[in-house]
Amino acid sequence: MIYKETGQYKSSYKSDHAIFPLLQDKIAFSTLMFIAFLIIPFVINSYWEKAILVPFLIFSLAAIGLNILTGYCGQVSLGTGGFMAVGAFSTYKIMTYFPDMNIMIIILISGLITAAVGIIFGLPSLRIKGFYLAVATLASQFFLVWLFNKVPWFYNYSDTGQITVSERTMFGIPVTGAEAPSYATYLFCLVLVVTLSFAAKNLIRSKMGRSWMAIRDMDIAAEIIGVPPLKTKLSAFAISSFYIGVAGALYFAVFLGAIEVTESFDIMTISFPVLFMIIIGGLGSMLGSFLGAAFVVTLPIGLKFLMVDMVGLSAVTAKHFEITIWGLLMIIFLIVEPHGLARLWSIAKEKLRRWPFPY
Amino acid sequence: MSVELLNFIETVLNGLMSGVMYSLVALGFVLIFKASGVFNFAQGVFALFAALTLVGYQTGQVPFAHLINELFGTNYHNWYASMPNFLAILLTMITMIALAWIIERLVLKHLINQDPIILFMATIGLAFALEGVGDLMWGSDVKVLDVGIPSGGSIWLEEATIGLAAEGSDYYGMYVDVLNIWATVIAVILVVSLALFSQYTKTGRALRAVADDHQAALSVGISLRSIWILVWAISGFIAMVAGIMWGTESGVQFSLSLIALKALPVLILGGFTSIPGAIIGGLLIGVGEKLAEIYIGGYFETGALENWFAYVMALVFLLFRPQGLFGDKIIERV
Numbered sequence: 001m002i003y004k005e006t007g008q009y010k011s012s013y014k015s016d017h018a019i020f021p022l023l024q025d026k027i028a029f030s031t032l033m034f035i036a037f038l039i040i041p042f043v044i045n046s047y048w049e050k051a052i053l054v055p056f057l058i059f060s061l062a063a064i065g066l067n068i069l070t071g072y073c074g075q076v077s078l079g080t081g082g083f084m085a086v087g088a089f090s091t092y093k094i095m096t097y098f099p100d101m102n103i104m105i106i107i108l109i110s111g112l113i114t115a116a117v118g119i120i121f122g123l124p125s126l127r128i129k130g131f132y133l134a135v136a137t138l139a140s141q142f143f144l145v146w147l148f149n150k151v152p153w154f155y156n157y158s159d160t161g162q163i164t165v166s167e168r169t170m171f172g173i174p175v176t177g178a179e180a181p182s183y184a185t186y187l188f189c190l191v192l193v194v195t196l197s198f199a200a201k202n203l204i205r206s207k208m209g210r211s212w213m214a215i216r217d218m219d220i221a222a223e224i225i226g227v228p229p230l231k232t233k234l235s236a237f238a239i240s241s242f243y244i245g246v247a248g249a250l251y252f253a254v255f256l257g258a259i260e261v262t263e264s265f266d267i268m269t270i271s272f273p274v275l276f277m278i279i280i281g282g283l284g285s286m287l288g289s290f291l292g293a294a295f296v297v298t299l300p301i302g303l304k305f306l307m308v309d310m311v312g313l314s315a316v317t318a319k320h321f322e323i324t325i326w327g328l329l330m331i332i333f334l335i336v337e338p339h340g341l342a343r344l345w346s347i348a349k350e351k352l353r354r355w356p357f358p359y
Numbered sequence: 360m361s362v363e364l365l366n367f368i369e370t371v372l373n374g375l376m377s378g379v380m381y382s383l384v385a386l387g388f389v390l391i392f393k394a395s396g397v398f399n400f401a402q403g404v405f406a407l408f409a410a411l412t413l414v415g416y417q418t419g420q421v422p423f424a425h426l427i428n429e430l431f432g433t434n435y436h437n438w439y440a441s442m443p444n445f446l447a448i449l450l451t452m453i454t455m456i457a458l459a460w461i462i463e464r465l466v467l468k469h470l471i472n473q474d475p476i477i478l479f480m481a482t483i484g485l486a487f488a489l490e491g492v493g494d495l496m497w498g499s500d501v502k503v504l505d506v507g508i509p510s511g512g513s514i515w516l517e518e519a520t521i522g523l524a525a526e527g528s529d530y531y532g533m534y535v536d537v538l539n540i541w542a543t544v545i546a547v548i549l550v551v552s553l554a555l556f557s558q559y560t561k562t563g564r565a566l567r568a569v570a571d572d573h574q575a576a577l578s579v580g581i582s583l584r585s586i587w588i589l590v591w592a593i594s595g596f597i598a599m600v601a602g603i604m605w606g607t608e609s610g611v612q613f614s615l616s617l618i619a620l621k622a623l624p625v626l627i628l629g630g631f632t633s634i635p636g637a638i639i640g641g642l643l644i645g646v647g648e649k650l651a652e653i654y655i656g657g658y659f660e661t662g663a664l665e666n667w668f669a670y671v672m673a674l675v676f677l678l679f680r681p682q683g684l685f686g687d688k689i690i691e692r693v
Contacts, residue, residue, distance in 0.1 A: 324488050327490070331466055
């Protein structure tokens with residue numbers, strides 16, 4: 001009864017095609033936006049910002065990007081870390097060459113550069129499929145990380161090989177660098193994430209999104225009914241890389257501030273966790289990208305709290321325990337609900353529709 | 360012979376030897392993929408786990424010593440000072456078989472009929488879990504593994520080749536690590552016995568039947584699950600051999616599990632479903648990598664091509680043969 005669809009009649013195509021066709025969804029979404037934009041900025045503190053909210057937003061964006069490619073277009077990619085590195089390093093280089101440019105524009109341009117790189121590394125997908133492609137995308141991961149590590153031009157010949165962000169402002173308030181207040185970095189990420197997720201949601205409902213899904217479901221059949229594989233696959237690679245690039249730029253400029261490429265964009269710290277996010281959240285689901293990111297970001301914090309603070313293990317042993325539990329949870333999750341958290345949510349909706357009289 | 364030619368031969372020889380090491384890891388992947396359709400990312404961690412366990416048995420460490428000591432304030436470390444290599448290897452083998460059984464019971468059984476990507480993710484989870492368990496059981500410090508395989512440059516080869524160069528040239532003979540020669544010999548024995556086993560024994564025939572067609576194998580009365588346990592145990596055994604070889608060369612530590620990433624280009628080059636493919640792919644990648652390092656690597660001041668060169672090489676091959684060199688032909692129907 002809580003989730004009632006009956007009685008909500010649609011009298012025009014426009015209202016039938018709305019993003020949130022149900023009243024309940026609309027209310028829930030507006031409440032969420034209200035809390036995110038008007039309440040959290042006033043109560044946020046540095047711990048919540050650094051440990052939970054900002055990484056959650058950034059990884060949601062990366063998960064949306066990978067979901068477009070893997071969930072909607074069916075091309076498995078393990079090169080997320082490499083593409084995020086492209087976004088980060090483009091931001092760094094543009095920042096040094098154009099000191100006066102607005103940070104928002106810099107980040108969007110970095111996304112475009114990543115999209116171009118994504119198209120190049122997407123080219124093999126026209127010949128190679130399935131796991132062969134997944135392994136081939138690892139080439140981009142290793143090549144890009146190697147490039148940024150070994151060509152000194154990318155890190156401006158600094159001795160340590162690190163890149164460090166300089167302070168940039170939006171409307172007079174610093175959003176990058178050490179001085180940036182928590183609410184500013186949070187809001188900056190939030191605006192980008194909300195805008196880009198709306199764009200993604202609408203792209204997926206458009207002709208382009210439908211052709212992605214056609215290619216995913218069966219590429220030969222899609223080709224026969226007139227979906228061009230070249231254009232479709234490459235557009236998926238480009239747009240997915242754009243999102244991942246923006247996420248990488250934020251990861252560097254807003255979240256970490258200073259990075260070392262082999263450490264921050266490693267396959268174990270970025271590529272696999274992001275893939276896990278979209279699988280645990282639900283392949284081919286926008287909501288799933290967010291749920292997966294939230295799960296992956298908060299779980300280690302919870303585990304660490306449990307291990308170190310409650311049981312009293314040393315940090316090293318706790319770390320080993322964390323890896324073990326992490327792996328076991330991945331397996332258990334895949335066994336119990338291989339379609340992810342988004343599927344659990346739709347089951348919950350189904351139940352709520354009949355509540356409190358299930359029959 | 361000129362010095363350049365001799366150097367070239369030396370590079371190729373060393374490349375072939377390191378290629379054998381890649382093949383050893385790739386072989387485990389191929390066996391599991393053929394028999395159960397699982398792309399087992401945990402193969403590298405298998406090798407790490409086997410090597411850790413072997414060292415643990417050899418030196419008599421108490422499993423989970425760190426954990427127990429921290430939880431209960433005790434001070435356990437070792438049970439006994441040392442154990443014969445033979446016994447330790449045997450015990451490790453038993454452990455790997457037990458591991459295969461546990462994996463089949465707890466993981467694979469519940470994931471039958473899932474998408475390949477889900478199974479792949481599950482093996483990534485397995486890799487994390489196993490790595491954590493290995494560290495908890497035996498500690499994460501770098502360990503020295505010595506099972507009596509000699510290592511170091513082969514003096515015999517060095518002296519034999521020194522005379523081949525032209526008179527008066529500056530040539531010191533070829534450098535080939537004895538350990539690599541041993542690895543090659545062991546790998547050859549392993550592959551030959553594997554081939555004989557699958558060709559001439561009843562279980563081997565069942566193994567090939569399952570690899571060909573699951574349903575047909577089931578319908579003639581082959582138990583899929585026992586075959587899966589067997590296959591995972593065999594790859595556990597191969598992982599142990601690979602773990603011993605790599606562990607002797609560079610010590611037993613976390614980075615050992617990254618050899619899985621080294622084996623992936625070998626796999627796509629040779630084809631996921633072909634055992635000869637894994638071997639020839641490994642040799643090709645080994646030689647290609649070493650040659651590139653010497654003849655192309657010099658042009659980049661930055662060096663260290665070997666992280667990605669293998670992948671690019673495999674990618675170029677794939678553009679011409681999307682199923683790898685020896686993989687099953689991909690037939691697509693609408």
